[in-house]
Amino acid sequence: MxxxxxxxxxxxxxxxxxxxxxxxxxxxxxxxxxxxxxxxxxxxxxxxxxxxxxxxxxxxxxxxxxxxxxxxxxxxxxxxxxxxxxxxxxxxxxxxxxxxxxxxxxxxxxxxxxxxPAIVDRAPVSVAIATDGFAPVLAQRVRAAVEALLAPDFGRLGELARSVRGSVGEAFSGNAPRRRFWSSLFDGRAAELALAGDLDGARRAALSGLASAQEADNEGVVWLIGAGPGAEDLLTLRAQRLLQRADVIVHDQLVPEAVIDMGRRDAERISVGKAKGRHSVTQGAINDLLVRLAREGRHVARLKAGDPLVFGRAGEEIAALRQAGIRHVVVPGVTAALAAAADYAVPLTLRGVSSSLVFASGHGADGSEPKGWPEVARAGGTIAVYMGRTAAAETHARLVGNGVSPSTPVAAIENAGRADSRALVGRVADLPALAVRDDIAGPVLILVGEAIAAGDFAAAEPIAPRADTPASLLAAE
Missing domain, CATH: 3.40.50.720 (NAD(P)-binding Rossmann-like Domain)
Structure with a gap:
C-alpha cells in the first residue's frame, strides 16, 4: 500500500x-x-x-x-x-x-x-488536495472537480456550525452524540436556511432541534450493509454515507480492509471473522453483540460481503434485532453472481435460452439445503453456486444425478468484481477437477447453464486440462 x-x-x-x-x-x-x-x-x-x-x-x-x-x-x-x-x-x-x-x-x-496543497476555499470550510509534491497539476485537476461539487456559498454551513458550537458542546457530553447531531444538522432544515443566506434562521432551527436530538440520542440502530464483492467503487452511495456515521463497524472476514477503511477513522472496528472452516465467532454471539451495541445507544454498521440477504445470514440477525426491539435497516449490496456476470458480460437470463435464475449455496451441495435448484438447471435455467469450489465434486454429482447434461456450460469465477477477477470455463463434467486445483486462493462462484456460453471468455482458462480452447469448452458436444 x-x-x-x-x-x-x-x-x-x-x-x-x-x-x-x-x-x-x-x-x-x-x-x-x-x-x-x-x-x-x-x-x-x-x-x-x-x-x-x-x-x-x-x-x-x-x-x-x-x-x-x-x-x-x-x-x-x-x-x-x-x-x-x-x-x-x-x-x-x-x-x-x-x-x-x-x-x-x-x-x-x-x-x-x-x-x-491545492485548496478549495469555502471559508471557514476548506478542502486541501495534495500529491506529496509530485503531481501539482493532478492536484489542480482534482481541485477543479471539487470546486464544481461545492457551491460558492457552502462555507455558510461552517458559519452555522461556528455559531452553535458552544450550545452543542453543552448539550451533549460525549463525542458520539455530538457527531450524530452534526450529521443530522447538515442534512436538515437548518442547513437549507444557511445555504439560502438566512444564518439567523438557520441558527434558531439548529438550537430548536437540540432538545429533540438529546431525547433521541439513546436510541441505537443497526445498519446491515452489503459491502459488495470487494471493489470499493461498487459500494453504494448509501452504504458510504452510513459507514461515515457509524460508531462501530462489525465486519465479516471477506470484507476487504479498503472497504472497512471507508468508515470513520475513529469508529470502533470488530471482526467477527466468519469464513468457511474458521468460524471464530458463532452466529449467536454475533446476534448478541449487535443487540448489546445497539442497546448502548450506538450506531452500528454490520458490514457483510456481497448483499446481506444473499447467503449473508442477515435473516438470523434481523430476527434477533426484531425480537430485541432494535431499530435496523438493510442496505443492499452487489452480490457475487451479478459481479461475476458483469466481469465477463454473461447474460444470466437470455431470451430463448434461459428465463430463470437461482442462487444456490455450494455448502448445501450435499443436500442439506432446500432442494430444487438442479431441476432448474435441467429445465434450462441458470444456476449461480456460491462458495462452490470445495463442493464442486458434490455439485457435479447432484446436477448429473438430477438429469443435467454433463456438457452444460460452466464458468467458475474467482474474486468476482475485483481487479484480480479470474475465469475458468468448461462443462459440468469438468467440475470435479475444480475441487482439486491448488492454484485458487480466492472465493469462487460457479455459473451453470446454457446462457453462460454467451459470455466473453476469450481470456479464460479451462477448468480441466484439455486440448480445446476455452471458447470451445463452452460449446455443446
Missing part, C-alpha cells in the same frame, strides 16, 4: 507572521494564498515585480528589500521561499531550520518540511 510522505494537517496561523522570501511570479502566487489566511505575511525581496508590490500595498503587507535574517525568521509560523535561485533557496531553507521554523521551497521538494 502506498504511504503519504507529507502528513495532511490544518495549521493555525491566526495572528502569526508568515515569511515570504522572493519577488517574482511564484512569490506572487504564494502571497495571494497567504492573504486568504488570518496570518500576517511579510515579504523579503531585493527585487519585486510590479504586481507583487501593488498587491502588497493594497493589503498593507511590508516588503523588505533584502533576504530575511535569523532575527526576522525567528518566531514566525512558516517560511516560504520562492527566490528562483537554487543557492539562495538552499541557504534560506537552512536558515529556517536553524530557527525551528517549517520551510516550504517552491519546486524544491528536497528542501521542504511541508508541502502546500
Amino acid at each position: 502506498a504511504r503519504l510522505r507529507f502528513f495532511p494537517v490544518s495549521y493555525d496561523v491566526a495572528g502569526r507572521v508568515l515569511i515570504l522570501a522572493g519577488g517574482g511570479e511564484e512569490a506572487l502566487a504564494k502571497l495571494r494564498l497567504l492573504l486568504r489566511t488570518e496570518g500576517r505575511p511579510v515579504v523579503f525581496a531585493a527585487q519585486a515585480c510590479a504586481e507583487l508590490v501593488s498587491l502588497a500595498q493594497r493589503h498593507g503587507v511590508t516588503i523588505h528589500p533584502r533576504d530575511p535574517s535569523v532575527a526576522d525568521v525567528a518566531g514566525a509560523a512558516l517560511l516560504f521561499v520562492a527566490t528562483g535561485d537554487e543557492a539562495r533557496d538552499g541557504a534560506l531553507a537552512l536558515l529556517g531550520r536553524a530557527t525551528g521554523v517549517p520551510v516550504n521551497v517552491v519546486d524544491r521538494l528536497d528542501l521542504c518540511d511541508f508541502a502546500v
Whole structure:
C-alpha cells in the first residue's frame, strides 16, 4: 500500500507572521494564498515585480528589500521561499531550520518540511488536495472537480456550525452524540436556511432541534450493509454515507480492509471473522453483540460481503434485532453472481435460452439445503453456486444425478468484481477437477447453464486440462 510522505494537517496561523522570501511570479502566487489566511505575511525581496508590490500595498503587507535574517525568521509560523535561485533557496531553507521554523521551497521538494496543497476555499470550510509534491497539476485537476461539487456559498454551513458550537458542546457530553447531531444538522432544515443566506434562521432551527436530538440520542440502530464483492467503487452511495456515521463497524472476514477503511477513522472496528472452516465467532454471539451495541445507544454498521440477504445470514440477525426491539435497516449490496456476470458480460437470463435464475449455496451441495435448484438447471435455467469450489465434486454429482447434461456450460469465477477477477470455463463434467486445483486462493462462484456460453471468455482458462480452447469448452458436444 502506498504511504503519504507529507502528513495532511490544518495549521493555525491566526495572528502569526508568515515569511515570504522572493519577488517574482511564484512569490506572487504564494502571497495571494497567504492573504486568504488570518496570518500576517511579510515579504523579503531585493527585487519585486510590479504586481507583487501593488498587491502588497493594497493589503498593507511590508516588503523588505533584502533576504530575511535569523532575527526576522525567528518566531514566525512558516517560511516560504520562492527566490528562483537554487543557492539562495538552499541557504534560506537552512536558515529556517536553524530557527525551528517549517520551510516550504517552491519546486524544491528536497528542501521542504511541508508541502502546500491545492485548496478549495469555502471559508471557514476548506478542502486541501495534495500529491506529496509530485503531481501539482493532478492536484489542480482534482481541485477543479471539487470546486464544481461545492457551491460558492457552502462555507455558510461552517458559519452555522461556528455559531452553535458552544450550545452543542453543552448539550451533549460525549463525542458520539455530538457527531450524530452534526450529521443530522447538515442534512436538515437548518442547513437549507444557511445555504439560502438566512444564518439567523438557520441558527434558531439548529438550537430548536437540540432538545429533540438529546431525547433521541439513546436510541441505537443497526445498519446491515452489503459491502459488495470487494471493489470499493461498487459500494453504494448509501452504504458510504452510513459507514461515515457509524460508531462501530462489525465486519465479516471477506470484507476487504479498503472497504472497512471507508468508515470513520475513529469508529470502533470488530471482526467477527466468519469464513468457511474458521468460524471464530458463532452466529449467536454475533446476534448478541449487535443487540448489546445497539442497546448502548450506538450506531452500528454490520458490514457483510456481497448483499446481506444473499447467503449473508442477515435473516438470523434481523430476527434477533426484531425480537430485541432494535431499530435496523438493510442496505443492499452487489452480490457475487451479478459481479461475476458483469466481469465477463454473461447474460444470466437470455431470451430463448434461459428465463430463470437461482442462487444456490455450494455448502448445501450435499443436500442439506432446500432442494430444487438442479431441476432448474435441467429445465434450462441458470444456476449461480456460491462458495462452490470445495463442493464442486458434490455439485457435479447432484446436477448429473438430477438429469443435467454433463456438457452444460460452466464458468467458475474467482474474486468476482475485483481487479484480480479470474475465469475458468468448461462443462459440468469438468467440475470435479475444480475441487482439486491448488492454484485458487480466492472465493469462487460457479455459473451453470446454457446462457453462460454467451459470455466473453476469450481470456479464460479451462477448468480441466484439455486440448480445446476455452471458447470451445463452452460449446455443446
